[in-house]
C-alpha cells in the first residue's frame with residue numbers, strides 16, 4: 267500500500283501551490299486539508315512547531331516544512347518526472363535562483379506591499395532591481411525556466427517563480443505598489459506560458475479570487491501597523 271501523503275494548506279498561498287503542482291507532476295495522490303490561518307489546527311501546530319505556517323507535507327506521518335525543502339523532498343522521494351536538471355552545476359544554479367526569488371519576495375516585495383510613503387518607494391526600487399536581475403536570468407538561462415523556453419514540462423524554477431510572475435502583480439494591485447512586474451519582457455512572456463500549462467491552470471487560484479483576498483490582507487496589515 268502506498269504511504270499516506272497529506273498536505274496542509276490555505277488556498278491563496280503561492281507556497282502551497284508549489285507543493286500541489288509538484289505532487290501532481292509526479293503523479294502522487296494526496297489528501298488536502300484547508301487550514302484557517304486565524305485558527306490553526308492542532309495538526310498544523312504540531313507538524314510545524316517552529317514557523318506554524320503552511321504548506322506542511324506529511325508523508326507516512328512525518329511532517330516536512332518550508333516549500334523549497336518540501337519540493338526537494340518530493341524530488342528525492344518520487345524520482346519520476348524530474349523537476350531538477352541532471353547536471354550538478356545546473357542544479358546549483360536552479361537552487362541559487364530559487365533562493366534569490368524567495369529572498370526577493372520576503373525581504374523586498376512583501377516589505378514593499380506593507381510599507382508606506384517614502385519607505386515604500388525606497389523598497390520598491392530594490393524590488394525593481396531584483397526583477398531586472400530575474401528578467402536577465404530568464405533570458406540567459408531559459409533552459410532552467412522551462413516554460414520560458416516553451417518546454418512542455420514545468421521545472422523546479424517554474425514552480426518556485428509563480429510567486430513573482432503570477433502572485434506579485436496581484437500584490438502590486440492590492441497594495442498599490444509601483445513595481446510593475448509584468449513590464450519586464452522575459453517575466454511577462456514566462457507568465458503567459460506558465461498560466462497556460464494544464465497542470466498550472468488546474469491548481470492556480472484565479473486573479474478574481476486572489477485580489478479581494480490580498481486587499482483584505484493589505485487592509486489587515488496596514489491597520490495593524492497603524493496601531
Ligand SMILES: N[C@@H](CCC(=O)N[C@@H](CS)C(=O)NCC(=O)O)C(=O)O
Pocket residue numbers: 276278279280281303318319320321331332333334
Ligand atoms: N517560507 C515559507 C513561507 C510559508 C508562508 O508564509 N505561509 C503562509 C501562507 S502563504 C502562512 O502559513 N501564514 C500563516 C502565518 O503566518 O501565521 C515557505 O516557503 O513555505
